[in-house]
Amino acid sequence: MRRRPANSTTEPPPSSSESNVGQRQTKRSFSMMLSLIAVIFNCCWAVYHYQYDAMPIPLTAQQAGKRGFSEHVAMEHVKALTQFGPHPLASDALDHAIQYVLATSENIKKTAHWEVDVQVDLFHAQYGANRLVGGLFKGKTLVYSDLKHVVLRILPKYMSKQDEEDAILISSHIDTVFSTAGAGDCSSCVAVMLELARGISQWAHGFKHAVIFLFNTGEEEGLNGAHSFITQHPWRSSIRVAIDLEAMGVGGKSSIFQGGPDPWAIENFAKVAKYPSAQVAAQDLFNSGVIKSATDFQVYKEIAGLSGLDFAYGDVGAVYHTKNDKLELLKSGSLQHLGENMLAFLLHTAALPHLPQEKNVENAEGQDQAVFFDILGTYMVVYRQRFANMLHNSVIMQAILIWTTSLFIGGYPAVVSLGLSFLSILLMWIFALSFCVFVSLSLPLICSSPVPYIASPWLVIGLFVAPAVLGALIGQHLGFLILLKYLRRVSSTRKQKQSPGIEASIVELEAERWLFKAGSIQWLVILIAGNFYKLGSSYIALVWLVSPAFAYGFLEATLSPVRSPKPLKLVTLLLGLSVPVIFSAGIFIRLVGTLIGTIVRLDRNPGSTPDGLGNVMVSGLVAIIVCLTLVYLLSYVHLSGPHFISAFFYFCFFWGGNELLATSSNWLGVIQDSNHSINSLGV
Structure with missing residues (x-):
């Protein structure tokens, strides 16, 4: 038997694995x-x-045409409303703002398509009591009186009485807090609604449902404007879907941060929106109570049992409800973004043969709740909670099975x-x-x-x-x-x-x-x-x-x-x-x-x-x-x-x-x- 030399090595020759390891530093x-x-x-x-920053190009009145949406026209409305200065409830400035919205609505009535009926109502809510069971005002009773709203209903002249009973509500508020003229909250939304109503007045002869624009007051005092309308106005019983426009900042993309309970509205929005912006994560955060705020959408959902969508501007949120909520901070393209999305949504849904008929929807937390999000502001994904449960359970079970097998x-x-x-x-x-x-x-x-x-x-x-x-x-x-x-x-x-x-x-x-x-x-x-x-x-x-x-x-x-x-x-x-x-x-x-x-x-x-x-x-x-x-x-x-x-x-x-x-x-x-x-x- 031959002896191995003392200085010989027992290490095997380098393998491919060793060479790969050696290349690690490279x-x-x-x-x-x-x-x-x-x-x-x-x-x-x-x-x-x-x-979130890429905005559509603002259109002039000539570029938008009679049936389009023009940010330039909407911006004139914002300028007019902010010139009144802060216009909180019960102020002279608010009366001036209401008169401006009313005069603009009357002008829309005069210039509407000859087959379109535009009805303008200056509604005066005498008194009422608002008590909500959830959200920011949970357990509080808010008493209000002497509220004035401008209500605009647009529908075909030859619509049947039965079809008049199905309407889509678009809502925002004219009043501001005492410290600001409210370029963002919520003159921007009111301006979008006025320009949107002008465009809709040229399309509505082909609609199968009415569209109601509500310019309410008293929102800043506890959502009282929406409550007084939905409990007192004669048109309240015809509403099937409620869309609320809000601002928690100045401009940017107006995103859906609440939807449902019925996913009908958000599913139809996803089909036609030109620049979709929506995140169910914002809804989860808002519902958790982390964000101490409330919108009129809560009234429509809780008091009237309606489903719909809640939009909000969110850029430069630090100026929300402060004196710095100024027109200069309103980013170009913001109004165009919301206006074109809403115009496409209304043209699609108002022409559908049927709107959701159920009220007091009880499946807000059920299997039919919508999961929604946009991808790069270009595509929008919507699916039901039932599918989400199946998908998540499948992935969880597979992951647990793989890990269990691996550890075994x-x-x-x-x-x-x-x-x-x-x-x-x-x-x-x-x-x-x-x-x-x-x-x-x-x-x-x-x-x-x-x-x-x-x-x-x-x-x-x-x-x-x-x-x-x-x-x-x-x-x-x-x-x-x-x-x-x-x-x-x-x-x-x-x-x-x-x-x-x-x-x-x-x-x-x-x-x-x-x-x-x-x-x-x-x-x-x-x-x-x-x-x-x-x-x-x-x-x-x-x-x-x-x-x-x-x-x-x-x-x-x-x-x-x-x-x-x-x-x-x-x-x-x-x-x-x-x-x-x-x-x-x-x-x-x-x-x-x-x-x-x-x-x-x-x-x-x-x-x-x-x-x-x-x-x-x-x-x-x-x-x-x-x-x-x-x-x-x-x-x-x-x-x-x-x-x-x-x-x-x-x-x-x-x-x-x-x-x-x-x-x-x-x-x-x-x-x-x-x-x-x-x-x-x-x-």
């Missing part, structure tokens, strides 16, 4: 990872811009690895939230304004996004190190050993894969919770679960005892994130912007809310979004080497530090007035 270079992060962040911004095959080490990878997710949340809350509490101490990002919402990126990403990376990296330590210990007990270098690299790659797969567990838990509570916005969790899981299963080699893991492909990440980014990037950015506008109203009564509560809310939401969306991306960072991780730390500190220094400059200190609002937002 595939995860510093420049490539930074480029990847930059591409993803820019794609998110592009999705938001295309979904992997045995005890797989169960522990899953638990440790989920620990990394938990640490990611803890660190991200902690970093953001620390920055939010420190902000008033170093800035002249406690909320400097209201004037420039993009400051949130440096102030809160950077600390959140930094905290998430630190927390996940700590979990990665714990998982790596365990996998190395398991690897050391294996009977068949490779060379130490190869084995260490394989363990690292296995840990990376566990972190990537842990992201799907996070979204699976969210999908189960959303499906249990029948939240329409659960489709977001579905997309974030299915798309990365599909990319992983489609592009990554399956693991077996004879096949060692390879570095995760960058194309797996790009393919897995492409659909979720398209579906939800705009929603998440919009959600943060809405909350920024909302916190201005938290401090209306000094001492009623804790100091810094608004900052904590915004930073907390940012941290949650970062943890939810970056869980897959961050799993790619840990094997990129200490140089990239340290550079990433420096990048976050530098980015956030510059923003903190910028916010302490004097030019941002002027954004706060007596109501903690802003004095200059036209930049």
Whole structure:
């Protein structure tokens, strides 16, 4: 028997797996990872811009024609109404505004198509009591008197009496709060309705149903205008569908943020809308009570039992109900966007042979509730809750089956690895939230304004996004190190050993894969919770679960005892994130912007809310979004080497530090007035 030389090696020759491992640093270079992060962040911004900032071209009266919608004409109405100044209830300015709407309505009557009957009514509600069982005014009884509304009914002259009993209501309010002329809330909506009524008056000879335009007063005092109309006006019994137009800001895209209970209206809107903008996530948020607001749609749904749609402008929400709700902030194309959508919807629905006949719909939370959302403001998806339940249950059962089978095959080490990878997710949340809350509490101490990002919402990126990403990376990296330590210990007990270098690299790659797969567990838990509570916005969790899981299963080699893991492909990440980014990037950015506008109203009564509560809310939401969306991306960072991780730390500190220094400059200190609002937002 020949003896092996003392200096001989027992390591096998390098395999293809080893060569792939050796190429890891090339595939995860510093420049490539930074480029990847930059591409993803820019794609998110592009999705938001295309979904919420891209507006249609405003049309002149000549371009729109007699039957079209002209923003230029509607803008003249906005200018006329805002020239009266603030016109709250019981003010002379409100009387002037009512007279303007009435005179414009009479002019529409004179110029209508000769086969169209336009009926104008100045309705005077003597008195009444409004008591709602839900929402902002839950349990309160609001007494009102002496309310005046302008009501405009448009229908064919030769319509039968039976057809007159089916009408579509379009509603908004003329009155404003005492502090503002209300360019956004709600002169913009009134102007859209006036121009819409003019266009409809040239089309209605072909309608099978009447269209009623209600310009009410008393909305700002507790939705009293809608209540007085729907309980007292003679035409109230003919209404089958109610559409409410509102504003929680100035301009932008007017989106559907409430619909139903009957999905008929939103399904027909989705068929014909030229520029659809609708999100069931906004409905879930509004119904949860997080947004302290109410609209006339609540009256129509709760008191009259009607179904329909609730639209709202949402840009520059910080000026809502403040003196800065000015015409100058009304973005070009905003009125055209809402007007053309509503015109297409009315032309379609008013010509249908039948409207929904049922009232007091009791399936608001049932299987027929609609799940709806738009994709890039171009396409709109609508399906029933029954289908959503089937789809979600199917995905949940398949995911649980796959994970159960995987853990059963992997045995005890797989169960522990899953638990440790989920620990990394938990640490990611803890660190991200902690970093953001620390920055939010420190902000008033170093800035002249406690909320400097209201004037420039993009400051949130440096102030809160950077600390959140930094905290998430630190927390996940700590979990990665714990998982790596365990996998190395398991690897050391294996009977068949490779060379130490190869084995260490394989363990690292296995840990990376566990972190990537842990992201799907996070979204699976969210999908189960959303499906249990029948939240329409659960489709977001579905997309974030299915798309990365599909990319992983489609592009990554399956693991077996004879096949060692390879570095995760960058194309797996790009393919897995492409659909979720398209579906939800705009929603998440919009959600943060809405909350920024909302916190201005938290401090209306000094001492009623804790100091810094608004900052904590915004930073907390940012941290949650970062943890939810970056869980897959961050799993790619840990094997990129200490140089990239340290550079990433420096990048976050530098980015956030510059923003903190910028916010302490004097030019941002002027954004706060007596109501903690802003004095200059036209930049």
